[in-house]
Amino acid sequence: MTNSRLSSLLKHLADPGKRRSSVLLIYDDFAPKFHAWLIRKGVSRHEREDIIQDAFVSLLKHVDKKAKDNREINIEFPKTWLFSIMKNCYNSHKKKRRKKMVEYTDDPESDCCPSLIPPAGENARRLSLALSLEKAFDIFSSRYPLCSQALEYIVIEGVGLKELGVFLGKTYGATRQFVSDCRKRLRTLWKELTS
Amino acid sequence: MKEKTGLTKNEKDWLSIMSGKNVDNAENEVRESAENLREIILERHKKAVEAVCREDIKKGRHRLLFRLRKEGLLEPEKKRVSFLAPLALAASLALLILNGPIVRQYWLPDNNPPAPEQPVAVKKFTPPQVIYSKNPEATAKELAEKIKQMGISVEKTVEDGSAILVITITDRPEGFVDLLKQFDIAIPENNILVVEVIKK
Numbered sequence: 001m002t003n004s005r006l007s008s009l010l011k012h013l014a015d016p017g018k019r020r021s022s023v024l025l026i027y028d029d030f031a032p033k034f035h036a037w038l039i040r041k042g043v044s045r046h047e048r049e050d051i052i053q054d055a056f057v058s059l060l061k062h063v064d065k066k067a068k069d070n071r072e073i074n075i076e077f078p079k080t081w082l083f084s085i086m087k088n089c090y091n092s093h094k095k096k097r098r099k100k101m102v103e104y105t106d107d108p109e110s111d112c113c114p115s116l117i118p119p120a121g122e123n124a125r126r127l128s129l130a131l132s133l134e135k136a137f138d139i140f141s142s143r144y145p146l147c148s149q150a151l152e153y154i155v156i157e158g159v160g161l162k163e164l165g166v167f168l169g170k171t172y173g174a175t176r177q178f179v180s181d182c183r184k185r186l187r188t189l190w191k192e193l194t195s
Numbered sequence: 196m197k198e199k200t201g202l203t204k205n206e207k208d209w210l211s212i213m214s215g216k217n218v219d220n221a222e223n224e225v226r227e228s229a230e231n232l233r234e235i236i237l238e239r240h241k242k243a244v245e246a247v248c249r250e251d252i253k254k255g256r257h258r259l260l261f262r263l264r265k266e267g268l269l270e271p272e273k274k275r276v277s278f279l280a281p282l283a284l285a286a287s288l289a290l291l292i293l294n295g296p297i298v299r300q301y302w303l304p305d306n307n308p309p310a311p312e313q314p315v316a317v318k319k320f321t322p323p324q325v326i327y328s329k330n331p332e333a334t335a336k337e338l339a340e341k342i343k344q345m346g347i348s349v350e351k352t353v354e355d356g357s358a359i360l361v362i363t364i365t366d367r368p369e370g371f372v373d374l375l376k377q378f379d380i381a382i383p384e385n386n387i388l389v390v391e392v393i394k395k
Contacts, residue, residue: 009346012346016270017365017366018346018365018366019269019270020260020269020270021346021347021348021365021366022346023259023260023263023269024256024260024346025344025346027255027256027259028252028256031252031255031256032244032247032252033244035243035247035251035252036240036243036244036246036247037243039243039246039247040239040240040243045251049251049255049258052255052259053255053258053259053262056259056262056263057262057263057266057268060263060266060268060269061268064268129227129231130231130234130235133228133231133232133235134235137232137235137236151213151232151236152236152240154210154213154214155213155214155215155232155233155236155237155240156236156237156240158214158215158216159214160214161210173201176201176202177201179202179206179210180202180203180206183206183209186232187228190228
């Protein structure tokens with residue numbers, strides 16, 4: 001679904017006669033993507049459905065609030081905006097369930113992460129480039145979940161910095177710095193594994 | 196060296212390759228790491244998408260609608276009118292007209308003078324529009340899916356080798372009229388379009 005198509009469907013949500021069909025069209029397109037995203041985060045099937053439903057409830061509440069204020073929904077990057085609603089629901093859900101997950105930290109020197117030293121007997125040098133990078137990315141993902149989410153979003157949705165800022169809820173400048181930091185962190189991990 | 200975006204050239208190239216863009220003059224290390232990482236992420240995404248069950252999405256739709264209704268965010272669905280309803284209405288009216296004099300003669304007291312005869316308004320019955328196809332079910336499915344994609348409600352029934360579509364036209368999105376024209380279907384006045392696909 002293109003951004004312009006989604007934009008028009010979001011406007012239709014404010015019309016009670018078109019709301020049901022618009023919700024279903026958005027759901028049919030985004031639910032598989034949301035499920036896939038949540039699967040990558042290790043969320044169970046039951047919880048995934050709750051999170052996706054929460055996202056749609058939030059979406060419609062937002063639309064109704066706008067309609068109440070006689071304001072039209074006008075989002076620059078509606079796809080990413082919708083994804084960010086789902087991501088926020090996932091974060092709330094995670095907090096509610098008090099899952100034992102490593103929390104994101106902006107401090108690259110945080111000491112909350114698993115050991116970077118490969119298990120004994122494992123010779124990182126023998127790993128191929130891709131395998132070592134994959135391993136580095138796994139550690140990176142557990143250490144910096146928001147960074148890995150951002151990189152995944154760049155790859156899967158092909159977004160630029162401006163649109164990524166919508167997903168992350170950051171300004172353009174902060175997003176730029178964030179991406180630069182993410183790359184540095186990943187490179188450091190990768191180098192440690194291959195050195 | 197920082198560029199317009201505030202990123203160094205390597206960072207910018209890395210980001211561009213990661214998002215699937217072609218970069219001709221990227222350094223080997225940058226290209227290698229970005230391409231490999233992109234491949235890892237896409238492979239994982241592919242596996243995750245494959246793990247999404249179609250049945251879950253289908254059930255999720257119904258559960259979502261239920262939840263939205265429960266939260267008061269969606270109006271209860273109106274009962275769909277069967278395509279036989281206009282026929283049933285016409286038959287009922289006809290029966291009433293035919294039995295009217297009998298009822299008046301035998302059941303009602305004859306105190307009042309007979310009312311002057313009024314023209315009876317009978318709802319016009321619109322017969323289904325017919326499409327002939329070698330494979331009615333497939334044609335109906337194809338047409339129904341195209342219409343659904345446009346956000347219009349379609350009810351499909353398959354019976355004895357023919358398929359019936361009841362399309363409630365609430366909106367006329369772009370391409371809808373052209374799609375109907377392809378099948379030589381006209382939009383009825385009541386906006387409830389009944390299409391029967393019959394085997395050629």
